[in-house]
Amino acid sequence: xxxxxxxxxxxxxxxxxxxxxxxxxxxxxxxxxxxxxxxxxxxxxxxxxxxxxxxxxxxxxxxxxxxxxxxxxxxxxxxxxxxxxxxxxxxxxxxxxxxxxxxxxxxxxxxxxxxxxxxxxxxxxxxxxxxxxxxxxxxxxxxxxxxxxxxxxxxxxxxxxxxxxxxxxxxxxxxxxxxxxxxxxxxxxxxxxxxxxxxxxxxxxxxxxxxxxxxxxxxxxxxxxxxxxxxxxxxxxxxxxxxxxxxxxxxxxxxxxxxxxxxxxxxxxxxxxxxxxxxxxxxxxxxxxxxxxxxxxxxxxxxxxxxxxxxxxxxxxxxxxxxxxxxxxxxxxxxxxxxxxxxxxxxxxxxxxxxxxxxxxxxxxxxxxxxxxxxxxxxxxxxxxxxxxxxxxxxxxxxxxxxxxxxxxxxxxx
Amino acid sequence: xxxxxxxxxxxxxxxxxxxxxxxxxxxxxxxxxxxxxxxxxxxxxxxxxxxxxxxxxxxxxxxxxxxxxxxxxxxxxxxxxxxxxxxxxxxxxxxxxxxxxxxxxxxxxxxxxxxxxxxxxxxxxxxxxxxxxxxxxxxxxxxxxxxxxxxxxxxxxxxxxxxxxxxxxxxxxxxxxxxxxxxxxxxxxxxxxxxxxxxxxxxxxxxxxxxxxxxxxxxxxxxxxxxxxxxxxxxxxxxxxxxxxxxxxxxxxxxxxxxxxxxxxx
Numbered sequence: 001x002x003x004x005x006x007x008x009x010x011x012x013x014x015x016x017x018x019x020x021x022x023x024x025x026x027x028x029x030x031x032x033x034x035x036x037x038x039x040x041x042x043x044x045x046x047x048x049x050x051x052x053x054x055x056x057x058x059x060x061x062x063x064x065x066x067x068x069x070x071x072x073x074x075x076x077x078x079x080x081x082x083x084x085x086x087x088x089x090x091x092x093x094x095x096x097x098x099x100x101x102x103x104x105x106x107x108x109x110x111x112x113x114x115x116x117x118x119x120x121x122x123x124x125x126x127x128x129x130x131x132x133x134x135x136x137x138x139x140x141x142x143x144x145x146x147x148x149x150x151x152x153x154x155x156x157x158x159x160x161x162x163x164x165x166x167x168x169x170x171x172x173x174x175x176x177x178x179x180x181x182x183x184x185x186x187x188x189x190x191x192x193x194x195x196x197x198x199x200x201x202x203x204x205x206x207x208x209x210x211x212x213x214x215x216x217x218x219x220x221x222x223x224x225x226x227x228x229x230x231x232x233x234x235x236x237x238x239x240x241x242x243x244x245x246x247x248x249x250x251x252x253x254x255x256x257x258x259x260x261x262x263x264x265x266x267x268x269x270x271x272x273x274x275x276x277x278x279x280x281x282x283x284x285x286x287x288x289x290x291x292x293x294x295x296x297x298x299x300x301x302x303x304x305x306x307x308x309x310x311x312x313x314x315x316x317x318x319x320x321x322x323x324x325x326x327x328x329x330x331x332x333x334x335x336x337x338x339x340x341x342x343x344x345x346x347x348x349x350x351x352x353x354x355x356x357x358x359x360x361x362x363x364x365x366x367x368x369x370x371x372x373x374x375x376x377x378x379x380x381x382x383x384x385x386x387x388x389x390x391x392x393x394x395x396x397x398x399x400x401x402x403x404x405x406x407x408x409x410x411x412x413x414x
Numbered sequence: 415x416x417x418x419x420x421x422x423x424x425x426x427x428x429x430x431x432x433x434x435x436x437x438x439x440x441x442x443x444x445x446x447x448x449x450x451x452x453x454x455x456x457x458x459x460x461x462x463x464x465x466x467x468x469x470x471x472x473x474x475x476x477x478x479x480x481x482x483x484x485x486x487x488x489x490x491x492x493x494x495x496x497x498x499x500x501x502x503x504x505x506x507x508x509x510x511x512x513x514x515x516x517x518x519x520x521x522x523x524x525x526x527x528x529x530x531x532x533x534x535x536x537x538x539x540x541x542x543x544x545x546x547x548x549x550x551x552x553x554x555x556x557x558x559x560x561x562x563x564x565x566x567x568x569x570x571x572x573x574x575x576x577x578x579x580x581x582x583x584x585x586x587x588x589x590x591x592x593x594x595x596x597x598x599x600x601x602x603x604x605x606x607x608x609x610x611x612x613x614x615x616x617x618x619x620x621x622x623x624x625x626x627x628x629x630x631x632x633x634x635x636x637x638x639x640x641x642x643x644x645x646x647x648x649x650x651x652x653x654x655x656x657x658x659x660x661x662x663x664x665x666x667x668x669x670x671x672x673x674x675x676x677x678x679x680x
Contacts, residue, residue, distance in 0.1 A: 012556035016608065017567040018601040019552070045540070045565045048556045073570070074552040 004056065004063040007037070007157070008075040011050040015041065020051060023070045032057040032066045052078075083108040083155030085128055088147040094140060098125045099150040101137055102158055103367040108135050109155035120366035121340065126150040139340075141333055168192065170370040170391045183395055187402070190350075190372055190393075191409035194235045197347050201237060207347040209237040213361040214399070215354025216244035219258045223352075223400035224249060224301060225414060226407035231305035235410060236350070238342050239306055239313045240357050243280075243321040243328045246289060246313075249302040251279040280323035288326045289313075314338045318356065340364055348372075353399035355380050367391065374402045416633045418458065419487075419512075419677040421469040423451045423479045428668055432499045433577045435669035447664035451479070454638070454660050454672060461658055462636040467679060469512055475505050480670045481677040482580060484509035485531040488562055488680060492518035495531040498549050521561055529554040532677055533578035535566070538585050541609065544568045545579025567609070569602040575624065580673045584628045586637070590614045590653055592630065592646065594623035616649045626662075626671035640671045 014020040027034045038052040053075065057063035067077060086095035103122040107114040110128055117126050117135045124137040128148045135150070143149065150156060168189040200208030218227055230236050248258040256263050260272025269275075283292050292298045293307035306313050315328040316335035329335040343364055349371040351358035358373055362384045365371060370391035373384040381394025395402060404414070427442045458464045472478055483502070485494040492513035497503045513520050523529055534550040535558065537543045542564050546552040548571045555566040569579065573596065576582035582597035591610050595603050595617060606615070618627045627646040630639035637650050641659040650657045662671045 012552070012559065013565050013567050016565075017569070017605045019568055022570075022599075022601045046559065046563045048559050072547055072552065074546075074568070076553065 004058075004060045005159070006055050006063060006067060007078045008053050008055055008067065008070065009050065009078055010053060010073075010075045012048045012074060013042070014049050014051065014074070019073055020049075023053070023073050023075050026070050026073070027053075027055055027066055030057075030066045030069060031062060080109060080112075081155050082110060082112065083128070083150045084152045085130070085148040086151045088143045088145055088149050090145050092141050092143060094125045094143055095149050095151055097151040099153065099156055100124070101126060103363075103365065105159040105366070105368065107157050107159065108150055109157075110135065114157070119340075119344075120368075121343075121364050123363065126156075139336070142337075169393055183397055183402075183405070186372075186393060186395060187405050187409055190348075191406055193348055193370070194230075194406075194410060198234055200347070201234065207345060209345045209347060210235060211238040211240065211342070211346045211349045211361070212236045212352060213240035213349065213354060213357040214245055214352040215242070215357060216248045216258075217353040218245060218399045218403065219248040219252060219302075220261070221353075221398055221400035223403035224252060224258075226400070226403040226412060228300065228302050228305045229407050229412045230403070230410070231302065231309055231311055233410070233412075234309060237309075237311055238346065239302070239311055240339055240342070240361055241313070241315055242354070242357065243315060243317050243324040244276075245354075246303045246315060246325055247276045247280050247323070250283065250289070250292070250298050251276045253298050253301045253304070254279050254282065277322055280325055283325055284323060312342055314342055316357070316360070336360070336364075343369075350374070351384065352402065358384060362392075374399060416462075416464045417467060417679040418464050418631075419467045419469060419481045419484060419679055420455065420675060421479050421481050422471050423447050423665075424471040425473050425476055426451075426479045426665075426668075427476045429476050430501045432501055433669040434575050435667065437667075440667050442664050442667055450660070450662050450664055451675065454662065454675060457638055457658050457660055458631065458633075458676070462631075462633045462638060464631075464633055467516075469508070472508055475508070477502055477668065478505050478508065479665070480533075480668075480674045481509075482670075482674045483531045483533045483578075484677050485513065486535050486558070486562075487513070487518060487532075487677065488564075490519055490680070491561065492520050493529070493531075493558065493561065494520065494522060496523050496525065496527060496529050496554075498528040498530065523554055523557065527551050527554050527557075529558075530578060533580050533674065536580055536583070536585060537564075537566075538589065540564065542566045543579060543583060543585075543606075545571045545583075547571050548574060548577040567605055569605065570599050571597060572599045572602075573597050577669065578674070580629055581626060581669070582623060582628050584630045584632065584673065586616075586632045586650075586653075586655065587634055588653065588655075590616055592616045592618060592628055592649070594618045594620070594628055596620070597623070616646075616653070618643075618646050618649075622646050626666055629671035629673040631672050631676055638672045640666065 033056045035054040037054055040050045042049045101124045106117040115135045119137040121137050124139050126135050127138040128135045169186045197208045252258050252263050255275040257269050257272045257275045262269045286292045289303050290307050293304045298304050317324050317328040317330040351373040372393045373381040374395045376398055378396045385392045385394045426447050428436050428438050483495055485492055494510040528551045530549040534545040544555040544566045546568050552568050555568050559566045576597035582594040584592040622643040625642045626640050627643035630637050635655050637655045638658045640662045647657040
């Protein structure tokens with residue numbers, strides 16, 4: 001729920017005089033809430049203290065009543081100005097000093113009103129429509145000559161992440177990433193979230209979709225069956241991957257190997273290294289993964305489950321790709337746009353065993369979406385957790401173990 | 415030795431109504447007012463031993479007599495008042511001129527931030543109290559605290575009959591506090607209780623608070639207060655103070671008494 005809020009500053013001998021207590025009590029008694037964002041306490045008796053308080057209320061009217069009530073006690077609203085807007089000088093070029101977004105909810109002040117910036121994502125610009133009073137993030141490459149872009153920091157406010165109400169692993173600061181920590185309870189909490197989200201998804205509730213961004217290690221390490229089951233059971237609704245994950249997934253179906261290793265036997269099969277190329281070639285001949293599944297050529301696995309369940313798949317290519325498979329987007333700007341377009345409606349992101357896709361997806365996600373990063377390399381979850389959100393959980397573990405444990409928690413019986 | 419700024423009541427009267435005490439219909443008896451003022455001056459000079467600095471009264475400024483509202487003077491520095499009501503704003507220039515004429519370092523507040531001088535800012539040597547909401551704006555206190563390097567505890571005045579802090583609170587030279595608690599909200603009362611031990615808090619009864627018992631001038635062990643406050647007098651006597659009751663009814667018609675008629679200088 002969008003709340004109205006205003007930052008006020010209170011200074012002086014506000015602690016011993018109980019003025020701070022009076023202001024905070026007034027806010028609460030009137031039905032508002034507050035966050036003390038910054039508090040400097042005087043070091044000596046003579047030195048005064050200063051508090052910056054964010055006052056929140058369920059409506060603009062209530063907020064204004066609260067501000068009116070606390071103003072005589074010295075709580076003054078921080079000076080407010082409209083954000084500065086400059087015209088984009090050319091297509092694909094922001095004006096100098098453009099405001100670069102964070103992954104936190106942001107508002108800009110336009111014609112004396114705070115306007116919510118839509119499409120929150122880090123490292124973008126903000127385009128403003130002064131007539132419609134709307135603001136939306138825009139990637140550098142998509143800005144058009146003449147667009148009004150926010151510049152400087154004036155009239156821009158970033159809303160800190162509210163601690164989530166659920167008392168689970170996502171509600172604590174989990175930036176510490178360690179292979180030594182037990183994973184059981186974390187996976188248990190993720191499973192609970194998946195159950196809730198699936199119920200919401202089935203009821204058509206917004207923000208109930210689960211995204212998985214994954215790499216081919218899922219297949220190599222033996223997580224394919226578990227992930228297939230999770231998609232089949234409607235726990236995962238959006239898949240971000242490259243060329244390799246689907247290639248090796250379908251290789252298992254067609255040849256029983258992944259990257260030439262016998263999937264069941266666990267040893268190299270003669271000429272097995274050719275299998276993924278032959279798989280890609282076969283799918284290219286058919287024309288699409290969907291056609292390969294629908295025609296019964298590919299019968300099992302992750303991609304088959306995605307096609308059958310109608311999961312939204314975005315495949316983003318890289319320069320080392322073989323083929324690639326039909327449907328893989330080889331223009332990385334277009335691939336990024338396709339991933340961005342799939343973000344709205346996501347309520348949880350699982351980033352599993354792919355540095356490239358995990359970081360790319362992490363950059364696209366607003367901080368309000370909880371994310372779990374799973375990798376055997378601690379550097380990846382650490383990098384993701386460092387984005388500074390309480391809702392980024394890092395797990396240093398093997399992809400297959402994670403997916404199997406998660407699926408088992410949800411009722412999978414291998 | 416205590417120096418006090420005073421202003422003879424030559425033009426004192428009730429020409430407007432800016433507090434619940436003032437009624438234009440309740441006319442001041444000028445002769446009586448002059449008489450009471452001179453009596454107060456005699457007590458201050460002869461019995462209390464204060465040195466008086468007399469300002470020149472100005473026609474058309476009936477409240478110039480209440481010099482407590484001239485500003486605040488400490489350590490050679492003077493901050494002139496910024497009155498809430500336009501009726502008294504004309505006094506500002508006269509008070510400021512007087513401070514400058516005396517060689518004080520005059521520091522002025524931003525216009526639009528109300529501050530009514532020693533009427534709303536008084537205290538002990540290292541802790542001051544600032545009355546706000548009725549007249550002074552709480553936001554002036556952090557600035558004054560910085561200028562004078564003193565802690566200033568703001569206290570909300572919740573009863574408009576006690577529209578200045580000096581009408582309901584009087585710090586005494588021995589560290590006791592003469593005050594009327596219901597003039598403050600419970601936050602203010604708690605803040606005072608936190609600072610001052612119960613044995614040092616002298617609570618004035620309502621009937622005497624309404625006779626301006628707290629609007630007293632304390633110089634050493636002498637306390638000059640309006641007549642008709644026997645309980646307050648005995649409270650003072652019990653703590654070793656010497657009360658000097660003075661008739662000041664004519665000034666009370668305007669909402670002021672002994673303290674309002676003086677400004678402590680240094």
